[in-house]
Amino acid sequence: MRRYIYLFINVCIASITFSCEEIIEVNLNEGDPKYVIEADLTSLSSDQVIRVTQTVPFNADVPSKPIENARVDVSNSKGEVFNFAHQGQGYYVVENLKPRENVVYNLSVNIDNELFEATSKLEDFVPIDSMGVIEERVFNESYYFVLFKFNDPVDTPNYYRYSTSVNGSPFKFSSAFSDKFNDGLYVTHQIANSDNSLAMGDSVVVRRQCVSKDVYNYWNEIQFANPGNAAPSNPKSNISNGAFGYFSVTAAKEYGIRIEVL
């Protein structure tokens, strides 16, 4: 809903005013560096990757600083422990962790004796009923979306997260949904890539994950971050001790489709 309103208001403001955009220099401070942990374990394979990095100054010419001396472990409620091995550039991997339903997973990351922990449980995957492609025209521009139709389970809160890979590029987050407004209904999700630029002929792989509430909240804050926000803030992480990032263990599926003439 907010999405509609913002889109519309932006279009209105743009059309009634002569707005102009220019690159400027802003003198920004350097905050104390924070650790960032990206731990997205999915049921797609038993190879799992966790990345540990650190924030960098705004003007740095690298996107983040890899942390290479962390000890990364995942344990579960069955008593199993998985020790992740550093592979370079802050990437930590294991090859034998396939998340299972009804098992609770605990993340533990130790960096220079600072401990960061989080817990996640696999949510049931909600299967789709059908998928397709739709074209929408807004002010004479065409936009393409991948459609997923499915029955949302009644009376349980469900949260969905999508990421896309276009023409073989790495997966990037595209959108997150909750069933706050359509619990238990036959629901359609409309997915584009992160910058809404799907084009005719693109080959798209969409990864659909059913995530927990805290992970949804994390991504929801990211997707609705906008320059009109009075008080931008760091999205709330489910990892302890002030680390950024998130820990998510999910059932996931990937769907490939080509954007073609309908």
Add this chain to the structure above:
Amino acid sequence: MPYFLIILASLFSSVSLIAQDKTTISGYVRDAASGEVLIGAVVQIKDTQNATSTNSYGYYALQISDPNTELIVSFVGYQFLEQTINASENKRYNFELISSDNQLEEVVVSVKKQNDNVTKAQMGAFNFTMEEVKNIPVVFGERDILKTIQLLPGIGKGGEGSSNFYVRGGGADQNLILLDEATVYNAAHLLGFFSTFNSDAIKDVELYKGGIPAQYGGRISSVMDINMVDGNNKKFAAEGGLGLIASRLKLEGPIVRDKGSFMVSGRRTYADLFLKLSNDETVNQSKLYFYDLNAKVNYRFNDKNTLYASGYFGKDDLGYGDLFSFDWGNATATVRWNHIFNEKLFSNTSLIYSDFTYNVNVSNDESDFTIASKIENFNLKEDLSYYADNKNTLRFGLNLLRQKISPASLSARGESAVNSIDIESRSGVEAAAYISHEWKPSSWLSMIYGLRATDFMVQGPGTFYNYDEEGDPVGEQSFDGGVIKHYFNLEPRLSLSAILSQEHSVKASYNRIVQNLHQLTNTTSSLPTDQYVVSSINIKPQYADQAALGYFRNFNNNAYEFSMEAYYKYMGNQIDFRNGADLQANIYLEGELLYGIGRSYGLEWYLRKSKGKLNGWISYTLAKSERQFEQINDGEWFNARQDRTHDISIVGMYELSKKWSLGATFLYYTGNAITFPSGKYQVDGRTLFYYTERNGYRMPDYHRLDLSATYEPRKENKRFHSSWSFGLYNAYNRRNAYIIDFRENEQNANVTEAYKVALFGIIPSVTWNFKF
């Protein structure tokens, strides 16, 4: 409440005792041409300091000791009147003043300027008639009283694309905006480019930023009291204008000559007509306009009874084809009955309704639903003024206000892929009683002191939740109806003036005000969809304690007014949000709120010249406004977004010739406090920004020059007048930053950059105005 009545009764009797056995003359002061009553006109016994001024219905009462008394009646922009009266008993004298505009050119108009600003106890107040501000340049050629007010010291501008204003560091929702006593909830049209006040329909505006009198309550930072024109009761008249963006028309005339009149004024924008030219079907079916309508009638039944009815209706409508539409608007209705019990006791009874609604319609292949939200109030007021003698005036009254908020509810139609959501409405009743005594104990001292007592009653039915520290619901209580909770508050008010001479004075004021309606805004430019809440079990009334001290000085026979005020304001029970708060259709909304405190302080300078060919003013404010919340910014004080260190406005109006007059405004202010990133990181290949300190940065300083010229051809005939207004907004084309945002560089995602968006460059405008 009983205590209050006792205090009232004893004050009343003591003042009555002071009142000596003198003759009281009373009556109305009106415009000679239109019969419109004049608010704040001064009736003075010649060569004395014995004076009174008319109230908002044009009524005055003055005691005279000598049956043959020479009076001077004066009002800004009018020729003053000297009249000798002969009254040995209480008697009615109505006066009519001639506007300096309607003078024959040969007659030299001498406008007697008052020194009210020096001698009156009230401080922190401004009063403008629309006439005084007509040559101030404005955006798109639309005169706008709300933008003019923002050129005064202590009033922070909302910036481009916003009708918000911030008084002495307070929030935008802390201003009580009244149109003929009715609360206007959202004073913005077109997302803030225009205000809801059509200048044709407005007579005058009074703004209080400190020492707020006891008859007002409900918002902690300011009161903006706007009066609509009553309508010409002598002859039929029409007035209007054609502009590039909007057109206006006002009709007024007598219902019964000298007894009653009507006024209707409307305005509509037509920017959307250009959309019709598009060949895209969705675009040419789109909507983008607003209109508003003001109407008022009044009728004087006899010497003692007058009835007024007035209303406002405005609507903004945005729509994109059939797919999406969004409309919002205010409506107000006021019925007032003036009754004069006797010369000394004037009563006004008001019955007021006002509301603000918005509707969003979405209709596409997947979803078909409407979101509707409404806030409304019914208000019953009884205000009495007792003019005991020339040194004592008592004002007292009662007020019963019921507010009801129906938060955004979603109703789905047919086979929609969304569920209907109904969020419980909330209501509260505020009962208030006040008394205030305006007292001039000696020639060098005058004061207004008063007390307002309010009881806010949270009303059922409803389900209320209790929350833990994290804002998660931990319990609930259901109520069927009745009063769930009382918030009882006493609000003392005081302003006093030590008159050092007729040209200078020192004033001090203190006020406490309580606010039970809170607006939840988490965007920089408030949207019509911002939600309102009333005080509840969790939300406590906001309050402010403000103290101010000022020095007032007039020069050159009152041609120049100068004032300097210092203030300190403490604000309690302020509201902010948790990070990532969900403010929409959320039954646990109150769990998203955080409560803290605020403080603001500052110095304000004001120099105004109101005589001669060149007039205008300079205002400068040096100020600070901060907030403190336990859960925000590690519990440290942080700058409020509207914290502006420096704020300067210069307004000049120059009468070049009989035909041409020029206007210019220049403004400069420190950029808003804002949160910028202090680092970056990456998650899932996406660059995110790392924020450390709330509002720790500043937007670039804002400055702008606007120019205007008005051409009034020589009046061709007596009846028809026309004029042209030319405007140049942002004359030197300054690109003031509207938004500063950060992003990945398109070529190299490892590099991040800052960019700014500016809204308006230079904008010319032309409007043709007519009057007959």
